[in-house]
Amino acid sequence: MKNQGAVLCIQEDIPNIEGMLFVRITDILIRMVKAPLIAIGLLLTVVLPAQSFGSLRAVDFTIYPDGTTHISQQSSADPTEPELKVPLFGKSIDNFVVQDEDGLLLSFDIDSKGATIQTFGASSVTVAYDSYDLVSKKGKIWTFAVDSPVDYTVTMPDESTVVDIANPDNIDSINEKQLSLLKGKNQIEYFFSTSGPALSALNAINDAKTLVAEAATQGIDVNAVQEKLDLAVFAYDNKKYTDAEDLALEANALALQKIDEHKTNQPTENPVNWLKDNVVGIATSIVAIGGAVTTLTLILKKTKGAVQKTIKPLLNNKDEDSEPEPEVDADELVTQEMREDDKQLVSYLEKNGGQAFERDLRKKFLLPRTTMWRAVKRLERQGIIEIEKKDFQNLVRLRKKEESQQ
Numbered sequence: 001m002k003n004q005g006a007v008l009c010i011q012e013d014i015p016n017i018e019g020m021l022f023v024r025i026t027d028i029l030i031r032m033v034k035a036p037l038i039a040i041g042l043l044l045t046v047v048l049p050a051q052s053f054g055s056l057r058a059v060d061f062t063i064y065p066d067g068t069t070h071i072s073q074q075s076s077a078d079p080t081e082p083e084l085k086v087p088l089f090g091k092s093i094d095n096f097v098v099q100d101e102d103g104l105l106l107s108f109d110i111d112s113k114g115a116t117i118q119t120f121g122a123s124s125v126t127v128a129y130d131s132y133d134l135v136s137k138k139g140k141i142w143t144f145a146v147d148s149p150v151d152y153t154v155t156m157p158d159e160s161t162v163v164d165i166a167n168p169d170n171i172d173s174i175n176e177k178q179l180s181l182l183k184g185k186n187q188i189e190y191f192f193s194t195s196g197p198a199l200s201a202l203n204a205i206n207d208a209k210t211l212v213a214e215a216a217t218q219g220i221d222v223n224a225v226q227e228k229l230d231l232a233v234f235a236y237d238n239k240k241y242t243d244a245e246d247l248a249l250e251a252n253a254l255a256l257q258k259i260d261e262h263k264t265n266q267p268t269e270n271p272v273n274w275l276k277d278n279v280v281g282i283a284t285s286i287v288a289i290g291g292a293v294t295t296l297t298l299i300l301k302k303t304k305g306a307v308q309k310t311i312k313p314l315l316n317n318k319d320e321d322s323e324p325e326p327e328v329d330a331d332e333l334v335t336q337e338m339r340e341d342d343k344q345l346v347s348y349l350e351k352n353g354g355q356a357f358e359r360d361l362r363k364k365f366l367l368p369r370t371t372m373w374r375a376v377k378r379l380e381r382q383g384i385i386e387i388e389k390k391d392f393q394n395l396v397r398l399r400k401k402e403e404s405q406q
Contacts (some may be wrong), residue, residue, distance in 0.1 A: 059152040066370045067135040072128045087114040090131030096392040145187035154179045164189040197241035204248035211255035225255045237371045355397040
């Protein structure tokens with residue numbers, strides 16, 4: 001039989017039967033089941049936000065000498081969906097930036113599952129950030145480990161030598177320090193090899209660091225030595241190995257001079273013999289000091305009221321007669337204390353509107369992350385700049401003249 005919903009019969013068609021309505025029970029049951037499902041589907045469409053998961057198209061990893069990894073990944077997006085969910089590599093994320101195909105910055109939220117990006121009709125999204133979880137170190141061996149759903153490239157740090165790749169079959173190509181690998185799990189083990197001028201400079205820097213630590217434990221002022229050593233490290237990071245070795249040797253010699261001067265100023269007489277020879281004088285001095293303290297205490301108790309009456313007006317005086325200290329020009333102080341490379345950094349910030357992200361400064365001056373961080377922290381201690389977190393990035397901003405003079 002064909003499936004009919006209802007049949008209406010009238011009295012002319014069926015004798016002796018008044019008008020009746022015949023309804024098939026099967027159709028009623030089907031409609032009773034479908035109706036709630038349709039309602040639930042409509043409700044989910046209205047309540048739940050529209051969100052899509054873009055397909056990852058390309059990933060590039062750049063490993064820095066300090067173990068930080070810079071990741072750049074591209075994902076396709078559906079222009080009709082307002083949000084895009086992007087998985088991230090690593091848990092510790094910093095300097096996060098996301099752009100569309102036209103280079104416009106997009107808003108985002110980061111959680112344990114990745115980044116949720118407000119696409120605003122974008123069809124392609126590029127994400128760049130730093131991660132601290134992809135590289136580990138045991139002894140002299142560093143290990144980069146990743147599980148990528150797509151083919152990817154890895155750029156190794158300078159002066160590094162790859163000793164092992166877990167899955168060599170996944171190697172697509174090798175171009176100097178850049179490896180192209182196929183998707184899947186893999187890990188790369190490497191170490192830093194130095195030779196010739198680089199090795200000599202590194203040894204000189206390590207010797208100077210040892211002497212600085214030794215001098216510091218003896219309470220010797222090593223600020224001048226540390227400044228010289230910082231310049232040596234800066235030159236080494238920029239591959240100026242000859243300059244780095246010369247500066248490290250100068251720091252080494254200055255540290256030895258500081259240690260020798262400290263030893264020369266120390267008393268050469270045996271402390272035990274000196275104590276035996278002067279025990280009577282020491283006892284007499286202790287008794288005299290005790291008597292003086294007792295006498296002074298009695299005098300203070302008797303004159304406490306008078307002293308308070310005398311000092312109170314002086315305390316209430318708001319330095320009306322004191323002369324203001326001469327102001328020091330902040331620019332003159334900066335010129336005297338700043339290093340040449342710091343001056344270049346400050347000059348760039350002035351030309352760039354007084355502020356720039358640390359990531360942009362590293363690209364401008366071609367410096368590793370650790371070297372640039374030391375530079376900005378040094379300027380922050382001098383009161384020339386201030387560092388603030390903005391969208392998971394370090395924003396370096398010049399302080400105003402009145403702020404730097406406070």
